[in-house]
Amino acid sequence: MSKRLAEFIDGFVVPLLGADDLHIGAPVRPSDFHELLAEVHTLRNGPVPQLRLARAQQLLADPGLPDPDGEELALWVGLYNVLALDHPERERVWARSVTWQRVEQAARYWLQLSHPSNFEAALVRHISVGAFVDLMRRDQILSGPEGEQRYVGQEVPRRRLRWAVPGALSVRDERIPWWTSTHAPEPERLLSDVLWASPMTCLLRPRQAPPGWNPLTAAAYLQERAFARVVCHQWAASRNWIEIGGAVLGALLFTLTGRPTQDPEPRPAEPRPTRGRSGRGTGRPSTDQGAIAAIAALPATPIDAGPADVAALIGALIHVHFLRVLEFGARLGVAPTSRDRPVQMFLALPLLLPNLVDVLGEPLPGDASAGFDGQVQRRWTEYVEHLGELIPRSVVENLVATLVPRVVKAASA
């Protein structure tokens, strides 16, 4: 392994996958990437495979991961450059804005990967992108009589404290999630590219999915029984499980019918505010935002998804209801958030079970009348009846007309 590859792996990839401090400096140049790519085969002997395996085992007990390849290296380099574009010292660099645009274009190029060929390839991408979405940033805030100054991802320089009166200045640390923090325009535009690179991450975090996301792109992975269990439990474990279900079902119905289930919310003012530093990279003009929105509104790439994939998604969403019923927490949490149209549709899904039972089966075996199964069966029946009282009839009839035929008739045909 060359020195340059070792530096990149030790400074970025290993901390990213191992949840350590990762250091961001100058962006990786295309010529450097070619140099790294030539030695990617040496990664199979380093710590990276073990870290990937450990991270994958947080989802699956026995994941079979392929060796690191050039595609994964491109993903890493793209993620690194996204962070480099968000560096707080960009204004110090002697470069024109068009050069920063080249950095953005390079990052977008490396992030534009084809659809994963199989489940393992998708899992490998999720390992990196999932860790990237979870990234934290360690800021230091210098407080003094003149106000506060935030050092983004950096320590306060010693020169600021050298001549200060003792006790006049104080420094405190703050860890904030990077993904939801305020970014420069370029990394802000690249966030959707990051998520498009990993369909599995979008499936596990549907509320963060980019606009126009199609859940059927990852529905095939639900055929893996262990992964389907992971998805259902992760959705059900969230406090916002109803909104998650609504987001998935809303995206699915938009994909199937081409009509939004709800009026689009007004977008925030564009472009998003930067940190207010003068001389910070100006980035592209804001008209690009409109172009990106237009691209996102176009139909997605045709995905080879059939009725089995739709059924798998519907089954997973209904199973989330069942998991919440098992935890006694469903009935109380249902009422307050039932005004949103996709949410209402998600809550209405268990009411469709009589129409879908031939394809999806039932949550419990038919002879569950005694013991624990009997108790669960009673609670499930009571929950479904409660939903029947809560959900307007028109919502159920709408779903019976639009969603059920895509599962039942197509499956029987």
Next chain:
Amino acid sequence: MASNLLEPIAAGQTRFHMQGVAPDGRGIAVGRETLLVFPSLDRLVAFLGAYSEECSLDDLIPSLTLERARRDGGGQALLLRCAGGDSYALDRLGRMATAVHGQLFTGSGTVFVRYRDRFAPFGYDLSGPAGRAPPPRAAGTPAGAVLLAEEVLVVDHDYQARYRATDHLDPVELIQRLQLRAVPLPPGGLGESPDLCGLHDLALVLVAPGLSDRVLAYLWGNQVAMAGVRVALAGERRASLLLRLRQPSGQVLSVLHGIPGVELLVPVSPRAAVELGFRHPIHLASASSCLPGDEMYLFRGRVARVERLEGAPQFIDGSHLVVSRTRVASPGAVGEPGDARGVASTSLQVALRLRPAHGAREPRGALVPWEQAALLRKLVYLIPPTALAAARLAVLPQGMLVLTGSSLGGAGAGLAAGVGAAALIPLGTRIVEVAPGVLVPDGFELWPHVRPQLIRELLGLEASDHALFLGPGTDPLRLRPDHLIPLDAAMISRLELAVSEAPPSELLTRPEGAAAAIVNDPLGRFALWGFGRVDNAPIPATAGRELPQGHDD
């Protein structure tokens, strides 16, 4: 009387077309629920006010629901639903509802019929059998009626109206938010009213913060029996003064009523008072359930606010509130004979002092000098855990006061009767308690013997304060609750966990959910060196799919 929808009930009739209706003891058909329909909100408020004057709203509130409903065919109404009682209660409701242009119906669920009148003394029933046109969700409705869950159908002689509930009103919140109604005062002043407008026995006075001293001095000078408490009103930085006057005179009330910033409040119930000159639409004395909790409510009319005081105000006698600066200017300026409260009485004052005593008292604490801090540090290891948890430490210039029990609540009260840490610490001076929260060194007592509660008042101690006498000739120290910190937390030093140097392989054992952190390294001036193009040609528009070229420098 021509009636198509309803038919009168005969005497002794026990079977009805209308479901949920049964005859009571007098044979009058009464439903499980009662529905009152009012055309507007002010009619509803008028009904509640009239009802609260005659009966107790506390009987009605538990089963009361208020809904704003829209009527099919246009129009809105306010629906009041409550549990159906016997026919006596319904007669009363009907009388009051009719007086305020409301209508009374009885029934259950979603269908209600007109209550009895003089043409049908036993009430009304649906004219048609229920099975003629059975609706799917509301059995017992007339033909053709299909009701939803939020709909209510009322049936009168010759019409039926369907109401769809659009909004629910909380009756308790509604009653608390009602605007007060102004009532006239006697033109010649409050003294003209025989009962002083309800202030004859008791009056509450809310005084703005800046006026409190002057108002207190005025009342003190007029010998008004008073007690007061400082209350923090919402949105005001300084606490106002709430005074309770016993049997005030009309002249005093007239003077107070004319002062801006001073509000006279008439107590209308043990937990509510309404500003003088205003009246609450509801008779609050019969509606204690409308004022939940143990808060006290002050309804202020001029500023249109409702002040909630946390808990019943604990009034303090007015003698402790007055700051008296009265001096005898000349011998002839002395007031009435026999009233010597304004005269300086220093000749009668005696000092409260410590003197040696021989009686044995239970130790409540120990004052450990700083020289013995190291010994105390070692003794902490020997104190039992329960005693250690209950002990409190106050850091004083004279040493460390370890307090393990007190007659006051709060710190260390749990161990007041048991053996505390102070009994186990053989260091320093033992401290005993001569009055609740008043601590003196062991072997001393306060002289003269005054009532224990008076000692606290003389020392000016607040509810949770302690006073510590260190010895004869020294001033006592006031220990506030924040001075007393738990002994275990104060003595046990903060633990620092050693950071192990994990080998790279141990990165794999990081807990699930741990996230990496970004550290931005310094960026050099030439960080983008190499991103420029060799030929300086512009990047094509489709550069998103094309890898930008670069060169090494």
